[in-house]
Amino acid sequence: MKSTLMLAGALSLIATMAVAQDKPVLTVYAPDYFTSEWGPGPAIEKGFEAICDCDLKFVAGDVLPRVMLEGDKTSADVVIGLNTDVTAKARATGLFAPHNEDTSNLSMPVKWDDPIFLPFDWSDLAFVYDKTKLKNPPHSFAELLDAPKDAYKIVIEDPRSSIAGLSLLLWVKAIYGDQAEAAWEKLAPKILTVTPGWSEAYGMFTDGEADMVLSYVTSPAYHIMAENDDSKLAAIFPEGHYFTPELAAQLKSSKHPELAQKFMDYILSPAFQKMIVTANWSFPAKLPHDQLPKVFQDLPMPDKTLYIGEAEAEKLRGPALEEWQRALAK
Template sequence: MRTTLMLAGLFAATSAVADEKPVLTVYAPDYFTSEWGPGPAIEKGFEATCACDLKFVAGDVLPRLLLEGDRTDADVVIGLTIDVLARARATGLFAPHGQDNAALTLPVAWDDDTFLPFNWSETAFVYDTTRLANPPSSFEDLLNAPDSLKIAIQDPRSSISGLAMLLWVKAVYGDRAPEAWAKLAPKVLTVTAGWSESYGLFTDGEVDMVLSYTTSPAYHIIAEQDTTKAAAIFPEGHYFLTEVAAQLAGTDQPDLAAAFMDYVVSDDFQGMIATGNWSYPAVIKDGFLPEGFAALPRPDKTLFYSEADAEALRQPALDEWLAAFAK
């Protein structure tokens, strides 16, 4: 009897080890892993191909990586933006992604072999056509609009869209950026830590316009059958924003990490982006964009800084922004 019990215990332990799946740990922003973000569907899709357990760890991706360094548990990160890539690259933590950039359908050239885009959009001010019949038709019109126009924006120190706007203003106005911020500041009802707080103020009718993206109206068109939300398109151009994925050089699951990078540009993953992330996929093919996206206007000019230029401009541009809003 004792021998039988020992053998049974050994068999159970062996079976448990055999059944244990390898874990791929992916650091991602909070929004990505939420029930309304693309994470849950991506987790299900990748796990169907990998015989593994995909574990998302949500939070501020870059600050966590900077804190952990080469002790990080991450195998892959997703959700970094180009405006912080110089700091991310300087860590030396990342490996080449191994993908063909020629497959990407971005409005800017992309030849980076480390950071792989998975989506993109452009910053814009979104408004309700039933509440604002004559929205500003240019950035200059926005600056010269009456101070009774109320806008919500995001803090560039805590928000990727807020940082993108900082660089948008710099790209449009250059050395005149302080003057532009001084004109805009009286119209800004509030500066929120993140995008969701600002957008909530807009949908609640507390502000006339909100800093968001050219693709934001697609959500209202497709999910709510509401065509009253629109992005104001400016001839000065709109700032390009992409989110990327990257593989950690020190991962203990290199094959799984490489497989995930393959999955990022797969039809399955890219086909989820439009309505999972409410942005353009990094690889657009027939059927990837629902009909509601066809109604979205595109700017004639896409503004873009390289990661080196974005990093060099970030602190001076932030100082200009702080000077305008500290008054």
């Protein structure tokens, strides 16, 4: 009897494994932060698998370089976590297919009509400070630039390796145009250091090594909700703040195009959008403001949003980087 039960159990396990192996695998390339245990990836995987009758597999890493290296032989069906600073390069590969989503009613401050790259969240760039330590934060970008050299110790990210750092170049360019280099010359003495990425910069700030850090208007929400700490604030400037969306796209070469499309549909679903808020600490691309957690509803926000389109940003990238390097070298 015992051996019969063991045999039945073994056959059941084999049958279960066979069913699992029969399920199609949807492969999604995503950045490390997205797939980490504290990122949105695990919840999204569980949620999508509950409706897709498939196995969702996240592959973490540097998304676009890997896809470009693999070309149309890539195993990715979908990529997620791209930004507008790379979409011109990504579009030029011809590897991506239309997302086929209605973007006319997204809850973003910028109208979105790109047929290839689909936004799933967004925030505005901002300098974040601790109100208990910095009693006189700047109330405008001009005030930040014109303050005495020793007024602030600021940490920013390198535009050559960081999305936030590159967005700062475009933010300064959007406000100051041809005078951007002069603006950088004023800001340079207040920059304590330039870090390779956001994590290093924000860590220095939270460790008390800097007065301000280049981050996002949504960053204080994390401290309030996760740490019960309301001391971190974003400095809001009347000149406007730079809009930074995160994007997804499906591959033309996908082995499971119907599943890939289903995932694109899922991205704009309420289930996905609600996961993003407190897992990625950003505003979801399609969720009414009154459905956000109250902390997000109450965040101070700029009256003016600044954004440079893909083609113009691509043209400005090289000259803006040269201006930045010259100013910080003086």
